[in-house]
Every structure is written in structure tokens, then in C-alpha cells.
């Protein structure tokens with residue numbers, strides 16, 4: 001039996017009061033408890049930023065790594081021990097900016113991990129510069145005349161690279177978000193949940209109320225479409241109407257499923273066998 005208390009950490013929380021990150025944290029705990037996954041079976045990896053502090057606020061295995069570098073670590077950890085539930089908490093700057101290259105290749109590889117991106121459209125930790133997902137024209141203290149670049153659309157990019165599970169959630173609806181996180185964890189392969197996360201300190205526009213007026217649920221069943229064209233129409237929508245939910249879902253073989261070497265069990269449980277490596281090296 002596992003309950004929310006098992007995931008409660010004693011670390012002092014440094015987020016601003018009212019930050020959208022609190023809703024995401026609550027949704028994560030609820031999802032793990034509802035799936036009956038015990039903390040020792042969970043590994044959470046993060047990069048750098050306010051979002052990346054999330055693993056400190058849960059009690060389970062964690063690794064707080066380098067800026068933009070959570071996905072390669074998660075990939076290595078999943079290959080070493082595929083019995084673990086591996087989650088990544090990242091910000092839009094950390095994942096789509098600094099770690100953009102890793103984002104692309106983790107999707108291509110289809111490693112069985114769940115990526116939760118706290119998308120607040122700014123670099124919160126460094127005081128509110130525009131991130132890659134900021135809309136063109138957005139004014140910040142560093143971009144007083146407005147952002148000149150086009151906004152990065154992570155969901156459309158994920159679809160174009162063949163991601164099998166693409167979803168958008170909202171920090172303002174932790175119950176719905178918990179359901180999305182549960183579905184993402186259950187999905188065998190790479191799963192992306194991009195989360196609308198108000199930054200109450202540095203973004204006066206994208207508030208909880210702004211999102212509440214615009215989000216809608218396009219799929220009543222909740223499983224998401226399985227054709228890319230329909231999904232692309234949804235992920236391309238932004239502005240007056242913003243779709244949330246599973247926006248695409250289709251099964252395909254994950255990276256770990258295709259590795260024969262893992263069928264005998266996780267690598268961490270194997271005997272150390274340096275001789276096997278030596279014979280490989282001798283053959284080079």
C-alpha cells in the first residue's frame with residue numbers, strides 16, 4: 001500500500017507562493033500513488049531551473065543534473081535498470097533550449113521514459129527572460145521591444161519525429177494532469193507531457209485565469225487520436241483555444257523492447273563480466 005505521505009519530502013520549498021509548479025508536484029504524487037508505484041521503484045532526473053528543483057520535493061530516487069542534460073542521464077539509467085519508472089522534470093528553457101538536441105534524439109530513440117516539461121514560457125530561475133516557447137512579440141525586461149524569433153512548438157516537433165505519446169496538461173487542473181501523467185507512465189515508450197505552468201512572478205499574461213478561459217478538451221474518451229494529421233491540427237492550435245489532453249497516442253516498439261540483451265533482466269542485476277568486454281576490444 002502506497003500513499004501520498006510516502007512521497008513527501010522534508011526539503012524546504014523555494015518556489016514563489018502561487019507558482020504553477022505546485023499543481024504539477026501534486027499531480028505527480030497523485031499519479032504515482034494511483035499507479036501504486038512505491039518510491040524505491042521511481043527515479044526522477046532533472047536539469048537546471050525552477051522546474052528542475054521538483055525532484056527535491058518528492059521522496060524517491062533522484063538525480064539533479066546539468067542544464068539541459070537530464071534526458072541522456074535518464075536514457076542511461078533506464079538502460080541500466082529497465083525495472084525503474086524513470087521520469088524527467090524539465091523547464092521549457094532547460095529542455096527545449098539548452099537541451100534541445102537531447103529532446104530530439106530521445107524522441108527518435110523512443111526510450112521508455114516520461115518527460116514532464118513545466119512550460120512557463122520564461123526562464124524563471126534567471127528572472128524572466130523569454131524562453132524558446134515565448135510567443136513572438138512577447139515583451140520581457142530583457143526583450144523590451146518583444147521577442148523577434150518564432151515560438152518553438154514542442155508538441156508538433158515531437159509528432160514530426162515519430163513520438164508515440166504526446167500530451168498537454170495544465171498546472172491549473174492537477175486532477176486532469178494526474179490522469180495524463182498516469183497514462184504517460186503506463187505508455188511503453190517515450191512520453192511527453194508539456195504542461196501549461198503560470199509563472200506568477202515574471203509572466204503577467206499567462207495566468208491561471210488566462211489559461212482557464214482558453215483550454216478545452218478535444219477528446220471525450222481521453223485516449224487521443226492515433227493519426228498524425230488530426231494530432232498536428234490540435235498541436236498547431238494556440239491563442240483563443242488551447243487543447244489539453246492526450247493529443248496523440250500510438251503504440252510502437254520501445255528502444256528497450258528491442259534489445260535482446262535485456263530479456264534476461266535488468267543490467268544492474270547481472271554479474272560483472274569484464275572478460276566479455278575484453279574479447280570485444282580484442283576484435284577491434
Ligand SMILES: Cc1ncc(C[n+]2csc(CCOP(=O)(O)OP(=O)(O)O)c2C)c(N)n1
Pocket residue numbers: 048049050051052067090091092093094095118120122123124125126131
Ligand atoms: C550551462 C548553463 N547555462 C545557463 C545557466 C543559467 N540558467 C539557469 S536556469 C536557466 C533557465 C531555466 O529556465 P527553464 O528551464 O524554463 O526553467 P524555470 O526556471 O522557468 O522553471 C538558465 C539559463 C546555467 N545554469 N548553466
Ligand code: SF4
Pocket residue numbers: 014015016018019020021050120124125198199200201202
Ligand atoms: S520564478 Fe516563476 S516559475 Fe520560478 S518559482 Fe517563481 S513563479 Fe514559479
